[in-house]
Amino acid sequence: MKIWFRHHVAAICHALAQFRRSPGHFFFNILVLSMTLALPFGGMTILDNIQSITEQLSVSPEISIFLKQEISRDRTIAMEQSIHKILRTDHQKAEILFIPKETALESLQKKTGMNDIADSLGRNPLPDSYVIRLPDNMSSGTALAAQIESVVHQLQKLPGIDKVQIDSDWTKRLAALLSVLRMGLLFLAIILSIVVIVVTFNTIRLQVLMHLDEITLSWHVGASRAYIRRPFYYMGIFLGLFSGCFALLLIDLSLIPFNSALYELTQLYGSSFQLTPLNPVISVILLGASAALGWLGALLSVNRQLRRIS
Known part of the structure; x- marks a missing residue:
């Protein structure tokens, strides 16, 4: 040695x-x-x-629903029942998460450091929103994609909805x-x-x-x-x-x-x-x-x- x-x-x-x-x-x-x-x-x-x-970033299928600014908080919370009804109709099992605009603004400030955004605009520019999280094992297949598009189309018809988008596409x-x-x-x-x-x-x-x-x-x-x-x-x-x-x-x-x-x-x-x-x-x-x-x-x-x- x-x-x-x-x-x-x-x-x-x-x-x-x-x-x-x-x-x-x-x-x-x-x-x-x-x-x-x-x-x-x-x-x-x-x-x-x-x-x-x-x-x-999440790559699992998620649908974000942004409500109009003028919608009251009571109507916003009541809208969850309509969302549940649409998901049950399309046989989608999902988690529905309500995100108040105050929480969304706080999260944006933490991620970007733009702490003075509300002060400079004089108001909170973000709307109330819902996030629909679909199971990970349902994130593929043309049949599922068609179902998600159907859900998005029905959600866009609800009164008080400003925009509906599928969040996982751009991350994928x-x-x-x-x-x-x-x-x-x-x-x-x-x-x-x-x-x-x-x-x-x-x-x-x-x-x-x-x-x-x-x-x-x-x-x-x-x-x-x-x-x-x-x-x-x-x-x-x-x-x-x-x-x-x-x-x-x-x-x-x-x-x-x-x-x-x-x-x-x-x-x-x-x-x-x-x-x-x-x-x-x-x-x-x-x-x-x-x-x-x-x-x-x-x-x-x-x-x-x-x-x-x-």
Whole structure:
């Protein structure tokens, strides 16, 4: 065990010594790799921020009923019986939730930060409303869609109803769009991963050629393949790891001007949304993936060169 540990420490020291001998060469390789990795890392950061918002949105079928402003509270509460009657006629099992306009305004202020909206308008601009929540297991099928459209059509005929809308449609479209973006990001990550492997392959290949005499001598005096490969494996790992760290640093620094621009935009809407860096767990996973890509490039390169020697 001690011998194994000493061999790995020696390989790490040898790999780091190569970085010190040619700092400019490795710096530009790391720069290229970090720019390459910054694209999928940045895309993942944006998707992660969008995902945190969409997780708060409901994708189960919901129908929102907005009442006219002039309707009294007594008539609004009494309207629940008419809604129940329509749902029973169409055999829909649903939960009916009444949302007073005061509660709706308070919720809007918490979500957007527009605390002075009522003061600036002189009144509460939101109406009383009902939300009809249908069961999740009924959220698909053309027959169900037709039933929901029938319910919406009947609800729109009730006196005092201003607007009826199906809330889940746009959230489902957003979820579908995010799914497409994830697939695009995955495709981009695969393509750029190949670029990382190729760059690492060529970098390690040059290092092997520079030390070819030393490697050949070690091979003929009985050094094992693992002993010869190990320092180059660590060089690939360090290339990937350092490039991943630099890419994450670039993304975090780029969020500063982005958030400055976003701040000016969101202030116009009374919001305080800001892009946040990736959480530490995802960052560690990305760094591990970067190191693995560097190791894979080194593995392919070293094995190819050693086959030529032997």
